Amino acid sequence: LRDLPQQDAEPILLRLCQEAERSNRKIAYKGGTFEIRMLQRLGYGHLAVNLESMGCPKVDTLMKQLPADARTLSEGRRCERHGHLKKVGIVNCPRLEVTAFYFYLFYL
Numbered sequence: 001l002r003d004l005p006q007q008d009a010e011p012i013l014l015r016l017c018q019e020a021e022r023s024n025r026k027i028a029y030k031g032g033t034f035e036i037r038m039l040q041r042l043g044y045g046h047l048a049v050n051l052e053s054m055g056c057p058k059v060d061t062l063m064k065q066l067p068a069d070a071r072t073l074s075e076g077r078r079c080e081r082h083g084h085l086k087k088v089g090i091v092n093c094p095r096l097e098v099t100a101f102y103f104y105l106f107y108l
Contacts, residue, residue, distance in 0.1 A: 010042070017044035030101060031058060062100035 017039065020027050027044065029035035031052040039048045052058060057065075 010038070013038065014042055017042055017047060020044075020047055030056065030097065056101075056104065059097055059100060062104050063096070066100055066103055 017027060019025075021044065025047075026049045027039060027047045028049045028051050029039070031050060036045065036048050036050070039045050
C-alpha cells in the first residue's frame, strides 16, 4: 500500500472541483484547515462545505464511537503507516478518518 504523493493528488482534486462547478455541486470536507486552504489555492473555496458546520462530529469524537475493531486501528495498533507516530503526538491516519466517517454515515 502506497500513499498518493500530494503533487499527484492536486490535479485529481482540480478535476473534481471543475466537475463539481460544472454540475452545480459542492465539495464537502471534514473540518481542518489544510483542506479549505487547498481548495482556496485552486480557486474553488466557494464550493467548500465543512461537514462539521452541519453537525458532523469532529474526528476525535467519531473515533470514540467506532466499533472495537476500528478503535484498535484508531489507537495505532494496526496502522503500519502512522502507528509509530502515536508516540510523538496526535496523528490522524487518513484511512482511519475515512473509516470513522463511513461508520458515522452508515451506522450511527
